[in-house]
Amino acid sequence: MRRPRRPAEETREEILNTAERMFRAQGYASVSIADIATELSMSPANVFKHFRTKTSLVDAIATRAIEQTLNALKALASDRPAPERLYALAQHLMDEHLSEQVDAPFVFEMILVTITEELDCGDRFRQIVVGMIGEIIAAGVEEGVYHADDIPRLANATFDALACVIHPVMTGMEKADIMATRCREVVRLIDAALRSPLAK
Amino acid sequence: MRRPRRPAEETREEILNTAERMFRAQGYASVSIADIATELSMSPANVFKHFRTKTSLVDAIATRAIEQTLNALKALASDRPAPERLYALAQHLMDEHLSEQVDAPFVFEMILVTITEELDCGDRFRQIVVGMIGEIIAAGVEEGVYHADDIPRLANATFDALACVIHPVMTGMEKADIMATRCREVVRLIDAALRSPLAK
Structure with a gap:
């Protein structure tokens, strides 16, 4: 048949x-x-x-994984105050990468390919997470806890300051307990900046 | 003879x-x-x-390079206000790594060895730079621009937030002009946090 x-x-x-x-x-x-x-x-x-190339395969695999992560993030604590949401976002992204590396060391190799080959998925990921951070900051302004004139600018700086705990290359370098402390402390620093009228 | x-x-x-x-x-x-x-x-x-191993050679080479960098940092703008010193420190460390990579692509390979082999030089580097950041924060408190109860804690968080622009693995991934903007914006965010009484 x-x-x-x-x-x-x-x-x-x-x-x-x-x-x-x-x-x-x-x-x-x-x-x-x-x-x-x-x-x-x-x-x-x-x-x-x-798929014409192996890199286009990795791009598609990474894009799919990123979409799953982002969908999980959307559901994350959206009814909580902005500072808690920011911490939850950072923690979730960090844990995602940490668990990936425990599960499969070759995942790290794939992530490095997306970086060295400058595949689109990395930029898309950044753009979407920066958007989510922007929404959290806007919610914080609404709640009266954050001060921000230029939200996209602060969202980008926040994303970069979080690189030490959410960038897959950085999460591959440290033990999980050190990363957990680092995440809490860096979010605390960012939170203080966002609460300050000076960060405008 | x-x-x-x-x-x-x-x-x-x-x-x-x-x-x-x-x-x-x-x-x-x-x-x-x-x-x-x-x-x-x-x-x-x-x-x-x-030198019993190639890794011990790399450790010694990296330690020597780190010492040179740190000596240059000590001389850096120590008569300026704390916020300017913080920016100068971040910028100098970033430029150091950016220029290394332009000069010699194999330097990046050596840096990766120090990371994957968990050589001491990386920890020593962190410790000394965190100490320098701590001194700058203390000077800022003295000048009345920064607020800090627990300086080592804030210095560690600041170091981690700067990873996106001073970590050699991160500086290897982006173009110099994007890195320059990123450095300015992240230092601006950290500066706002340190100026805020909330960061105590």
């Missing part, structure tokens, strides 16, 4: 799932598009139709 | 100079201790007497 033709979207997802599983298990560097095609019993040409 | 025996310290310096030059030119991974000995017309055993 001939298998019915599946929609392209479904094939694309299947390629992504298999590629992600193989990259996580064997490492990005040692898996080729031909290996992925073999694993899927597809022709390499069929995989190439969807 | 027999060459007079040189003091051990001099031999050590010569080994460091040669190793640093070779690592910078050919990369840490592709230069062995035997290569360094050959270049110096020494026996490998003689090099081993001073």
Whole structure:
């Protein structure tokens, strides 16, 4: 019996799932598009139709992971006061990266590829998280606890100040308990800045 | 004529100079201790007497570079108000790393070795820079512009918030003009926190 033709979207997802599983298990560097095609019993040409390069595969895998993280963030403590939301956001992003690295060391390799190859997913991630921080700051202004004239500017500075605990490269370097203290202390510093009329 | 025996310290310096030059030119991974000995017309055993491993060589090279950086920092604008000194410190550390990477891509490889091998030089660097930040905060309190009860705590948080612009791994990822803006904005945020009585 001939298998019915599946929609392209479904094939694309299947390629992504298999590629992600193989990259996580064997490492990005040692898996080729031909290996992925073999694993899927597809022709390499069929995989190439969807992804022309290994980096475009990593970009798509990272984009998907980022979307999942961001969806989880949206639901995060949105009924709490702004300072608590800021801390929850930083903590969640940090824990996400810390757990990824415990689960699979090759994930770190993939993250480095997205950085060194300057893939779009990193910029999109920054843009969306900066947007979320901006919303929290705006809510804090509304609540009367934060002072801000230029919210996007402060949101960008806040994102950068948080890099020490949310950037995947930085979270890969320290033990979880040191990171937890670091996160609390840096958020505390940022919070003091946002509460100050001087940060305007 | 027999060459007079040189003091051990001099031999050590010569080994460091040669190793640093070779690592910078050919990369840490592709230069062995035997290569360094050959270049110096020494026996490998003689090099081993001073440095037992390649990582201990990198540790010594990094420590020396860090000391040079820190000496330059000490002289930096110590007669200016605390907020200006904080900005000058961040900017100097950032520029140091940015220029290193332009000059020699293999330097980045050595920095990564110090991080992944958890060499002492990284901790020492953190400790000394945190101490310098603490001095600047204390001077700011003296000048009446900063408020701080627990200076070491704020100095540590400040160091971490600056990681996005002074950590060698982070400076390796962005263009110099983006980094310059980022540095100015993050220091501005930290400055607002330190000026606020809430940061106590």
